[in-house]
Amino acid sequence: MKIPEGVVLLDSLGDLKPNNTCPILVCGSHCGGNRELAQHVRNCNVKAVFLNNAGIGKNQAGIRGLLHYETEDILACAVDHNSAEIGIAQDTWESGTISHTNAQAKEAGIEIGDAVKDAVAKIINMGYPTPATRESKIHASNNNETNSKSLKQQTQTEINGVLITVTDSITFLNESNAGDVVVCGSHGGLSAGEYAQKHRLKAVFFNDAGIGKNSAGTKSLESLSDAGIIACTVSCMSAEIFNGQDVLNNGIVSVCNQLAKERNIKKNMTVKEALKHI
Structure with missing residues (x-):
């Protein structure tokens, strides 16, 4: 049509x-x-x-x-x-x-x-x-x-000596975020992964958006691993989508890419626990 x-x-x-x-x-x-x-x-x-x-x-x-x-x-x-x-x-x-x-x-x-x-x-x-x-x-x-x-807000917080950028959407990042460890409220689909690659992040945590059809909510993770970016999603039931602070405070890892696994980040870890491995 x-x-x-x-x-x-x-x-x-x-x-x-x-x-x-x-x-x-x-x-x-x-x-x-x-x-x-x-x-x-x-x-x-x-x-x-x-x-x-x-x-x-x-x-x-x-x-x-x-x-x-x-x-x-x-x-x-x-x-x-x-x-x-x-x-x-x-x-x-x-x-x-x-x-x-x-x-x-x-x-x-x-x-x-x-x-x-x-x-x-x-x-x-x-x-x-x-x-x-x-x-x-x-x-x-x-x-x-x-x-x-007013939309494109970011906050920075230090966890275990690592500076973390927290934002509600991966689309709110800019060129100054290159190399950042980002916790965001976006889904982990392909379009979100493109933003993570565009800004050359070190690591990123997404919401899995219920994973959904063809595992679309986590589909960017493999390509991010190929690009050298550690990436995980958290369960949509553990943290609100479009709420980066909730992902940081309450997110439970649901899927990890290969680079995350190599850092001993595992499913069912909290985001704060996972950040200790980065």
């Missing part, structure tokens, strides 16, 4: 730009987040978004964004993590099925179990959402920089 006009596919929300003009976003990222992230999506002219439920996980963090998108008047749906690979927008489009919806999605007639393609057809057929207007683009350009700064 051809991708309809007005629909954009992105593997990561980190790739969403303020000059986006497609009102419907089908994205491989998780459906977690906070108000600032929802505002950022709105300011990028998105009016409907489809995101992975990331295994739902601890405190239902994998679908927490639904209410924030609702507050920002964005139609939002979470896609079953066993129906589509997290971090892969094309698979979300081709194979995703809806697991959760917000109020705007329900009003559009989208139901649990709908295919993503069918859900998109429903909102297009009812004439919603409309393309971005010039005024909304101006609004986005005036507000997006502030929202991005």
Whole structure:
């Protein structure tokens, strides 16, 4: 099925730009987040978004964004993590099925179990959402920089003499993070792994996002090992996705790559225990 006009596919929300003009976003990222992230999506002219439920996980963090998108008047749906690979927008489009919806999605007639393609057809057929207007683009350009700064926060903490960078998303890193040991709230899928390689990290801890279809939530680990980066995921039930501090404080390792295993990091270790081996 051809991708309809007005629909954009992105593997990561980190790739969403303020000059986006497609009102419907089908994205491989998780459906977690906070108000600032929802505002950022709105300011990028998105009016409907489809995101992975990331295994739902601890405190239902994998679908927490639904209410924030609702507050920002964005139609939002979470896609079953066993129906589509997290971090892969094309698979979300081709194979995703809806697991959760917000109020705007329900009003559009989208139901649990709908295919993503069918859900998109429903909102297009009812004439919603409309393309971005010039005024909304101006609004986005005036507000997006502030929202991005508030989103892209990092903290540094020292554990056993090692400086650790903690952030809610791997996409919030920048060139100054080269060589860092990072604990983040992102999933461990391919798109997240690309950011870890881009910033040449020493080590990284992700959320496994329920592991999901084709083990997509941990799929980056092998390629990161090949790139010389120690990498692990923690169980989505042990720590909230999009919450780096919770991963650090409460995360329980679920999968390790070869380099992590060579450092004697093992499944069921806490993140803090694992950090002692780096």
